[in-house]
Amino acid sequence: MEWSKILVFCIFQQVIAAMETQLSNGPTCNNTAHGSATINNCSSPVDSGNTEDSKTNLIVNYLPQNMTQEELKSLFGSIGEIESCKLVRDKITGQSLGYGFVNYVDPKDAEKAINTLNGLRLQTKTIKEFVISSSYARPSSASIRDANLYVSGLPKTMTQKELEQLFSQYGRIITSRILVDQVTGVSRGVGFIRFDKRIEAEEAIKGLNGQKPPGATEPITVKFANNPSQKTNQAILSQLYHSPNRRYPAPLAQQAQRFRLDNLLNIAYGVKSRFPPMTIDGMTSLAGINIPGHAGTGWCIFVYNLAPDADESILWQMFGPFGAVTNVKVIRDFNTNKCKGFGFVTMTNYDEAAMAIASLNGYRLGDRVLQVSFKTNKTHKA
DNA sequence: TCGAATT
Numbered sequence: 460m461e462w463s464k465i466l467v468f469c470i471f472q473q474v475i476a477a478m479e480t481q482l483s484n485g486p487t488c489n490n491t492a493h494g495s496a497t498i499n500n501c502s503s504p505v506d507s508g509n510t511e512d513s514k515t516n517l518i519v520n521y522l523p524q525n526m527t528q529e530e531l532k533s534l535f536g537s538i539g540e541i542e543s544c545k546l547v548r549d550k551i552t553g554q555s556l557g558y559g560f561v562n563y564v565d566p567k568d569a570e571k572a573i574n575t576l577n578g579l580r581l582q583t584k585t586i587k588e589f590v591i592s593s594s595y596a597r598p599s600s601a602s603i604r605d606a607n608l609y610v611s612g613l614p615k616t617m618t619q620k621e622l623e624q625l626f627s628q629y630g631r632i633i634t635s636r637i638l639v640d641q642v643t644g645v646s647r648g649v650g651f652i653r654f655d656k657r658i659e660a661e662e663a664i665k666g667l668n669g670q671k672p673p674g675a676t677e678p679i680t681v682k683f684a685n686n687p688s689q690k691t692n693q694a695i696l697s698q699l700y701h702s703p704n705r706r707y708p709a710p711l712a713q714q715a716q717r718f719r720l721d722n723l724l725n726i727a728y729g730v731k732s733r734f735p736p737m738t739i740d741g742m743t744s745l746a747g748i749n750i751p752g753h754a755g756t757g758w759c760i761f762v763y764n765l766a767p768d769a770d771e772s773i774l775w776q777m778f779g780p781f782g783a784v785t786n787v788k789v790i791r792d793f794n795t796n797k798c799k800g801f802g803f804v805t806m807t808n809y810d811e812a813a814m815a816i817a818s819l820n821g822y823r824l825g826d827r828v829l830q831v832s833f834k835t836n837k838t839h840k841a
Numbered sequence: 842t843c844g845a846a847t848t
Contacts, residue, residue, distance in 0.1 A: 649846050761843050
């Protein structure tokens with residue numbers, strides 16, 4: 460068992476090496492990958508009828524975008540002889556949909572593949588992580604389609620097991636997952652549940668959407684999940700059609716430059732600015748712990764009345780000249796990808812944030828008048 | 842009109 464994992468890992472690295480070589484020879488994709496093995500912790504296979512295929516045919520999920528059918532075959536062919544192998548691609552774009560089927564000749568090899576390859580971690584250099592999941596493929600049928608749920612607002616402490624316990628009352632769970640922060644490993648409060656049947660998924664939405672899990676303080680959202688690769692395609696398309704270059708708003712540049720000039724004059728000649736510098740320490744001692752917009756990592760600014768097509772770059776351009784900006788975020792509707800009219804900017808220094816707010820609140824961007832202020836904590840009052 | 846998140 461452990462032997463075969465090591466063996467598989469070595470073969471896998473060769474596959475990845477081959478992928479990288481291939482990528483360096485062609486301009487089609489800039490996504491390269493390297494792998495590391497992890498312990499299989501996924502749920503047991505589901506029995507799927509009496510057909511011959513049921514014990515040899517595997518579905519493989521969460522493949523890297525750039526993995527080809529040949530590479531899939533190489534990876535799984537390291538276990539044993541493959542009868543057939545299919546990487547599922549988008550009919551129109553030809554993009555990998557991130558899953559495929561591997562049918563072994565020998566059921567023993569299928570079982571071995573599940574034990575050794577399921578849970579294998581693939582990490583691309585673009586931070587995105589893939590964990591291969593392989594299990595017996597169920598017979599194709601309409602009733603098992605669209606049975607995958609996206610769950611958000613989960614308590615950060617909730618485990619995968621607890622998530623399954625919560626949903627298991629509505630049917631048989633095929634796969635489940637909780638997404639975690641790549642760096643800290645803590646739950647992002649988002650996960651997936653795939654049911655055996657669409658009906659079960661529908662019932663789970665009815666029963667759990669907007670409900671608080673036992674012991675939780677906030678309700679969860681349960682809805683049908685989107686296709687994994689759908690977002691990538693959207694992002695690629697929107698990048699193609701979107702010009703990354705935005706003109707800098709001239710009046711802002713002048714304001715920001717004047718602000719910098721004020722500071723320089725102040726530092727160099729002791730000239731008094733209209734906006735005397737203020738430190739965070741000075742503020743905290745005066746205002747106590749409840750400081751608007753102060754999140755510990757900086758000062759969070761709420762920007763309202765952004766246009767539907769506003770993007771992050773406009774926030775960087777508007778706020779950057781006023782000082783250190785550590786983060787910007789445009790809040791979008793997931794499906795339309797259009798800005799919901801507001802966003803957030805985090806700035807390191809109070810005085811720069813205050814200056815940005817003073818300058819940008821009421822600023823006319825296009826045909827809209829922006830409202831800019833420190834972010835308030837509108838959610839649950841203490 | 843004061844945070845989304847999609848393996």
